[in-house]
Amino acid sequence: MPVALVTGANRGLGLETVRQLLERGYDVHATYRTDAGGLELIDSDRLSTHQADVRDMTALQGVMRAVGDRLDVLFNNAGVSDGRWASIEEVDFDVVSEVLEINAISPVRVTQLALPLLQKSGFGKVVMISSLMASIDDCASGKSYAYRASKTALNMFTVAMKNELVEQNISLLIVHPGWVETDMGGPRAPVQAVDSVRGILERLEEQTLAMSGRFVEYTGRPLPW
Numbered sequence: 001m002p003v004a005l006v007t008g009a010n011r012g013l014g015l016e017t018v019r020q021l022l023e024r025g026y027d028v029h030a031t032y033r034t035d036a037g038g039l040e041l042i043d044s045d046r047l048s049t050h051q052a053d054v055r056d057m058t059a060l061q062g063v064m065r066a067v068g069d070r071l072d073v074l075f076n077n078a079g080v081s082d083g084r085w086a087s088i089e090e091v092d093f094d095v096v097s098e099v100l101e102i103n104a105i106s107p108v109r110v111t112q113l114a115l116p117l118l119q120k121s122g123f124g125k126v127v128m129i130s131s132l133m134a135s136i137d138d139c140a141s142g143k144s145y146a147y148r149a150s151k152t153a154l155n156m157f158t159v160a161m162k163n164e165l166v167e168q169n170i171s172l173l174i175v176h177p178g179w180v181e182t183d184m185g186g187p188r189a190p191v192q193a194v195d196s197v198r199g200i201l202e203r204l205e206e207q208t209l210a211m212s213g214r215f216v217e218y219t220g221r222p223l224p225w
């Protein structure tokens with residue numbers, strides 16, 4: 001059985017990722033910050049749930065011990081939106097720091113802790129759930145300061161670690177899930193989580209070492225940096 005770990009899996013895209021990985025025969029480890037939420041409704045002996053804030057090194061070390069000695073796929077999914085400030089004068093820097101910590105730094109922390117387990121896979125894969133809002137080329141409308149900057153930083157962290165990880169047979173996929181109807185995406189979003197995750201898992205299956213560091217939409221469309 002392939003083994004996967006999904007962060008922020010109690011609702012939204014993370015929860016749907018857990019469901020589809022179980023359907024595909026994975027053993028799934030799912031983390032949640034405070035409330036197990038939708039994970040409690042899944043009845044599968046291949047699902048293990050763990051409480052961990054992605055900023056909490058000690059909790060994450062416990063998760064890695066529970067996963068065991070091998071991990072095939074890591075989904076860095078947990079993320080937050082920002083203050084949607086109307087103007088630069090209104091930006092709250094405490095919120096900026098929190099968004100950068102959760103969206104940009106924490107996926108690197110989780111990946112660092114998972115490396116020994118991913119190495120044991122023989123061909124480990126890491127999925128970074130990024131966003132088109134990371135794209136500097138696509139930033140015509142501006143605003144969403146902290147969210148955009150956090151995902152751009154996540155993309156750069158990922159590309160910067162690519163060479164080292166490819167030497168360890170670990171491939172990195174940076175993916176924009178689309179504008180998806182979740183708590184974050186809101187009710188007007190045109191893409192359903194089930195379709196977004198199906199696409200992301202197709203991208204995961206086709207992912208090779210040579211593709212490591214690519215930035216694509218869930219459909220496979222390459223995105224501008």
Ligand SMILES: NC(=O)c1ccc[n+]([C@@H]2O[C@H](COP(=O)([O-])OP(=O)(O)OC[C@H]3O[C@@H](n4cnc5c(N)ncnc54)[C@H](OP(=O)(O)O)[C@@H]3O)[C@@H](O)[C@H]2O)c1
Nearest residue numbers: 008012013033053054077078079131179180182183184185
């Ligand atoms: N929906 C979209 O349109 C869209 C578009 C582009 C990218 N994305 C990205 O897709 C990912 C999933 O988003 P979503 O739409 O599913 O959002 P969501 O419904 O708001 O879910 C976010 C998840 O992340 C978890 N999380 C947040 N901060 C955390 C922390 N410090 N530690 C652990 N878990 C934490 C949340 O846990 P709690 O329940 O405890 O808050 C929740 O489970 C995010 O990285 C987001 O940036 C989404």
